[in-house]
Structure formats: structure tokens, C-alpha cells
Amino acid sequence: MRTIVPIKQVPDMRQVRFDTEKGVVDRSSADAEINPFDLNALEAAVQIRKSLGGTVTAISMGPRQAESTLRDALARGADSAILLADEAFAGADTLATSYTLAYAIKKLGDFDLIVCGEKTVDGDTGQVGPELAEHLGIPHMAYVSKIEKVGEKLEVVRDMEGEFYTVESGFPVLITVTKDVNTPRLPTFRDKVNARKAKVEIWNAKDLSSVADAGRFGAAGSPTRVHRVIIPSEEGRKGQVFRDTGDKTINELVTTILQCLGGT
Amino acid sequence: MRYQKSSLNDYSGVMVFAEQKMGEIHPVSYEMLGKGRELADCLGVQLSSVLLGSRMEKKAQELIYYGADDVFWYDHTVFDELDLLNYKHNIVRLVREVKPEIFLLGATRWGRSLGPRIAVALNTGLTADCTDLEIDQDGNLIQIRPAFSGNVLAHIKTKARPQMATVRYKVMRCLSRDVGRRGEIIRREAELVPSLLTVSQKERPSEVNIAEAEVIVSGGAGLRKAADFSLLADLAELLGGVTGSSRLPVDNGWIGREHQVGFSGHTVKPKIYIACGISGSPQHLAGMRQSDVIIAVNSDPSAPIFKVADYGIVGDLYEVIPKLIAKIKTRRQNS
Numbered sequence: 001m002r003t004i005v006p007i008k009q010v011p012d013m014r015q016v017r018f019d020t021e022k023g024v025v026d027r028s029s030a031d032a033e034i035n036p037f038d039l040n041a042l043e044a045a046v047q048i049r050k051s052l053g054g055t056v057t058a059i060s061m062g063p064r065q066a067e068s069t070l071r072d073a074l075a076r077g078a079d080s081a082i083l084l085a086d087e088a089f090a091g092a093d094t095l096a097t098s099y100t101l102a103y104a105i106k107k108l109g110d111f112d113l114i115v116c117g118e119k120t121v122d123g124d125t126g127q128v129g130p131e132l133a134e135h136l137g138i139p140h141m142a143y144v145s146k147i148e149k150v151g152e153k154l155e156v157v158r159d160m161e162g163e164f165y166t167v168e169s170g171f172p173v174l175i176t177v178t179k180d181v182n183t184p185r186l187p188t189f190r191d192k193v194n195a196r197k198a199k200v201e202i203w204n205a206k207d208l209s210s211v212a213d214a215g216r217f218g219a220a221g222s223p224t225r226v227h228r229v230i231i232p233s234e235e236g237r238k239g240q241v242f243r244d245t246g247d248k249t250i251n252e253l254v255t256t257i258l259q260c261l262g263g264t
Numbered sequence: 265m266r267y268q269k270s271s272l273n274d275y276s277g278v279m280v281f282a283e284q285k286m287g288e289i290h291p292v293s294y295e296m297l298g299k300g301r302e303l304a305d306c307l308g309v310q311l312s313s314v315l316l317g318s319r320m321e322k323k324a325q326e327l328i329y330y331g332a333d334d335v336f337w338y339d340h341t342v343f344d345e346l347d348l349l350n351y352k353h354n355i356v357r358l359v360r361e362v363k364p365e366i367f368l369l370g371a372t373r374w375g376r377s378l379g380p381r382i383a384v385a386l387n388t389g390l391t392a393d394c395t396d397l398e399i400d401q402d403g404n405l406i407q408i409r410p411a412f413s414g415n416v417l418a419h420i421k422t423k424a425r426p427q428m429a430t431v432r433y434k435v436m437r438c439l440s441r442d443v444g445r446r447g448e449i450i451r452r453e454a455e456l457v458p459s460l461l462t463v464s465q466k467e468r469p470s471e472v473n474i475a476e477a478e479v480i481v482s483g484g485a486g487l488r489k490a491a492d493f494s495l496l497a498d499l500a501e502l503l504g505g506v507t508g509s510s511r512l513p514v515d516n517g518w519i520g521r522e523h524q525v526g527f528s529g530h531t532v533k534p535k536i537y538i539a540c541g542i543s544g545s546p547q548h549l550a551g552m553r554q555s556d557v558i559i560a561v562n563s564d565p566s567a568p569i570f571k572v573a574d575y576g577i578v579g580d581l582y583e584v585i586p587k588l589i590a591k592i593k594t595r596r597q598n599s
Contacts, residue, residue, distance in 0.1 A: 124412075162468065223389035241577075245579040250591050257503065
């Protein structure tokens with residue numbers, strides 16, 4: 001089984017600062033890490049390799065610093081890693097991102113399975129996986145919460161808002177996995193040391209231009225554009241705080257609750 | 265890729281994907297028709313809807329009562345399953361023919377799985393999980409969506425056509441049903457492609473539908489043990505609601521993941537959200553900040569949850585919740 005896991009380097013969301021007045025998102029205060037949802041994707045791929053053999057290739061598009069994220073992926077079990085890094089890739093929306101990833105994957109050659117996380121913590125679109133599948137002309141199964149069988153066919157359970165569908169597919173296919181699919185392993189010290197020495201291949205726009213249309217990379221290939229960012233403050237909330245739990249407080253709260261529910 | 269102004273002008277009208285499962289229209293579809301009506305009227309164009317599924321004529325009529333000028337209906341059993349590639353193929357064909365300038369889908373898991381494929385096939389942009397839509401002075405769609413775990417609202421425009429967005433459930437308002445409204449149901453023949461995916465089983469094991477609940481009583485790190493969720497369940501039941509949870513109790517295995525509210529769980533918008541012993545991480549707030557009224561009970565006065573709460577009580581949930589339960593019971597007996 002030749003499996004590909006697209007991953008993204010994201011800021012640690014606990015450390016990102018939001019300036020309500022200036023409307024600025026300050027990522028510089030935050031460490032970069034592998035998108036937490038991608039850890040489940042990587043773990044799923046590593047487990048499949050364990051039972052069926054094959055390879056796991058991690059691929060990411062981002063600045064050169066994203067190499068550290070790919071090393072993390074190597075430490076967590078990927079056999080090889082490719083970073084798509086070029087100024088020409090910058091400013092990509094999901095259409096350009098999925099296009100670029102698709103052509104890098106085509107350049108890699110034959111594959112059987114692509115495993116993506118269900119979404120990223122910064123973009124939060126969940127679109128790159130299904131878009132990638134469409135570019136590659138293969139089916140996809142999104143929101144996979146359980147992998148039932150892998151062999152000749154792939155059988156998974158999809159979590160569709162509390163309804164669970166058991167779905168079967170042949171290969172090649174792309175799946176996006178939720179956090180329920182597994183518990184990602186922690187890399188050992190030795191894994192980390194080995195990953196530090198491993199090679200991360202770096203491809204630029206020129207490396208892809210023999211197969212892809214360079215006009216569809218990055219900002220140039222992105223039909224959507226963010227033209228404004230607003231950081232909402234929590235205005236509009238009453239913000240009434242009771243510092244005691246006496247009868248008067250409880251009474252007032254119960255009145256509020258019952259009024260909200262329309263009497264009784 | 266170049267987007268010629270002249271070719272953009274070929275596109276006109278607003279189209280809404282009417283999502284159905286087992287013959288029932290998902291309510292987000294009616295909400296999108298409400299917003300779609302507003303956008304179409306602002307632009308002076310038609311509002312259409314596309315419905316795929318067998319024996320849905322009555323439902324097609326409902327879409328008209330809720331605001332559509334016309335409904336393209338594909339009466340075929342292939343659409344009774346979530347047949348991804350057949351849905352995509354037929355919607356893409358219709359959009360290429362009708363050329364709406366705006367195309368909307370619900371930001372349900374189905375919409376968010378299907379929408380991206382349609383967008384790529386049409387070579388256009390897709391904005392995920394919008395909470396508002398507006399038209400700018402040039403007639404372009406402004407797509408407003410939360411990002412960074414809900415900490416930021418981004419305003420996004422699309423230079424290609426159609427301008428595509430998925431729309432969050434329970435945010436837009438639907439029009440009141442008007443049986444006097446006239447519109448046309450246009451039947452279309454489905455063109456079938458290989459499915460490639462086979463659904464063998466459907467299950468609905470959990471009765472909890474937290475996304476629909478009007479009252480949610482949630483517990484977090486302040487709970488001492490799994491059994492204490494029963495205290496929250498008592499209050500929830502009294503108010504006709506359900507129990508929710510922040511991430512920690514779910515990770516501890518104290519309560520099922522179907523109860524989890526937050527970025528990696530459910531996004532909820534109940535009338536009342538009661539957060540008990542929840543400090544309020546950005547990930548949790550992302551899932552519940554749109555609740556109508558937020559009540560927080562926490563013994564730590566500096567807990568971030570108090571910043572988003574309408575009413576906060578600094579106190580021990582083990583004291584406050586039983587008192588609330590007792591008080592509600594007495595008040596109801598006396599009324």
C-alpha cells in the first residue's frame with residue numbers, strides 16, 4: 001500500500017494572539033506545530049503500513065520552516081517527506097493549494113491511498129482533502145471515524161453528524177479522518193534523532209512546471225481573497241457576574257432561565 | 265488563470281443546493297433560501313434551488329414556499345443515497361448550464377464533502393462555513409466566516425464565478441412559509457456516472473442531537489468524576505435539554521464524544537448554554553459562543569468563560585447546580 005499523507009504546519013492556537021482593536025492576528029508569538037488533525041491521518045497511514053506493508057509519504061506545502069513539521073512526521077513514522085516550498089506557492093487558497101498538492105502527487109507516481117486530517121486548526125475549511133480528490137479524479141470518503149477493513153478494498157465508517165455510514169471503496173481513494181479514528185503515537189527520542197538525520201526533499205514551482213500550469217499556483221491561482229479581517233470582541237453579552245451563591249442570586253438566575261424558555 | 269470581466273457577466277442568479285436525507289429537507293436549506301432571497305432581491309435576479317432525490321415533488325414545492333423562484337428537480341433513486349460522484353456530476357452540469365453567479369450549500373458534513381468537489385470541477389473558489397453573506401457596491405458577494413478557531417471573522421470575495429460558499433446551520437433566518445408563493449418546478453433527467461463508493465450500512469446509535477438542542481448543560485475539568493454528569497443531566501432534563509462536555513471529560517472517557525462541544529466537537533447554538541466547571545479554552549468557545557444566552561458556573565473568577573458569559577456565578581458547581589434544580593422545581597410547583 002503506497003500511502004500519502006498531506007500535512008500542514010500551523011501555529012499553536014493556544015499561543016496565537018488576537019488584537020481586537022487593530023484587527024491583527026499575531027502568529028509570531030506562537031510556535032509552529034503539525035496540524036493536530038493531521039496526526040490522526042499520519043497514525044492511520046502508519047497503522048495500515050504495519051498490517052499491509054508499503055510506504056507512507058508525508059507531503060506539505062509551506063515556507064522552508066515547514067521542514068521541521070515534516071521531520072516531526074518522519075519521527076512519527078513516515079518513510080519519506082516532501083516539502084513544496086516556493087514564493088510562487090504563497091497566498092494560495094484551497095483551490096490553488098489542492099491543485100499544487102495534486103500535481104506534486106502526480107509527479108510522485110502511482111499511489112493507492114491518501115489520508116488527510118478532517119480540517120486544519122487555522123484555516124478550518126476541511127476542503128483541501130475533497131478538492132485534492134477531485135483534481136486527481138479519484139473518489140473520497142470524508143469524516144472517517146473508523147477504518148474497518150483494508151485489503152483488496154477499503155471499508156470505513158463515516159461520521160455524518162451522529163449518523164454512521166459504513167462505506168466501501170476500491171483504490172486509489174482519499175479519506176479524511178476525524179479524531180475518533182485513533183490515538184496518535186508519541187515519537188520516541190530515538191525516532192526524533194533519526195528524523196533529524198533523514199532527508200526532506202524540497203520541490204519548487206519549477207520542479208512541478210513540467211506537469212502543472214504554474215499560473216494556477218499560489219495567489220495567482222486563487223480565486224478567493226480575504227479583503228478584511230475583523231476580530232470580534234465579546235460585546236453584546238451582559239457580562240453580569242455574581243460573586244455569591246445565595247438565594248437571591250439563584251432566584252435571579254432561575255427567573256432568567258425560565259424567561260428564556262418562554263415562561264413556565 | 266485569468267477571470268475575464270465579460271465572462272463573469274454571463275453569470276446571473278442565486279442557486280441553493282437543497283440538501284435532503286431520507287426524503288427530508290435539511291433545515292439549513294430553508295435558511296439559505298431566506299438569505300438567498302435577500303441576496304437575489306438586492307441583485308435583482310432569480311433565486312433557484314436544486315433538489316436531487318426520488319419522490320420529492322412535495323418537497324420541491326416547499327422550497328418554493330420558502331422563497332425559491334424555481335426548483336430544478338432530479339427525480340432519481342440514485343440520489344436517495346449520498347452518492348457523491350453522481351451528485352457532483354449532475355450539479356456541475358446544471359451550474360454550467362444555468363450559470364448562477366452565487367451557489368450555496370449547507371456547511372453540514374455532506375455539504376462540506378460535496379461542495380469542494382463541485383468547486384474544483386467548476387474551477388472556482390469555495391468559502392467554508394459562512395455565518396453571513398452580503399453584496400458589495402459592485403454586486404460581488406462578501407462571504408463572512410469565522411477562522412482561527414472562531415477568534416477572527418474574515419471577509420472574503422471570489423473573483424471567479426460562481427461565487428461558492430457553504431453556510432453554517434442555524435445562523436441565517438428562513439422566511440415564513442408562504443403557500444401563496446408561485447414558482448416553477450423544472451424536472452431534469454439525471455445523467456449517471458459510476459458511484460465507486462458503496463454504502464452497506466447506516467446507523468444512528470446515539471439519541472443525542474446536541475446541535476439541535478435548545479438547552480445544553482455542559483461539564484468540564486471542574487467535574488470530579490464521571491458519575492457527576494448525572495447532576496448536569498438532572499438540570500438538563502428539567503429544562504428539556506441535553507448534557508454537553510468540554511474536551512477533557514470526553515478524553516477521560518467520562519462521556520461520549522457525541523456530547524463534545526467545541527472546535528473538535530460540535531458547534532452549538534442553543535437558547536441557553538450552561539457551562540459548569542469549564543474554564544473556556546478558545547477551542548471550547550469556538551463551539552458555543554453563538555448561544556443565545558450563556559451562563560457560566562466556575563469557582564475560578566479569572567476563568568476566560570466569564571468573558572463570554574451573560575451571567576457568571578463564581579462558585580462551586582456542586583453547590584450551585586443542586587440549588588438551581590431545587591429552585592426551578594419549587595418555582596414550577598408554585599406556578
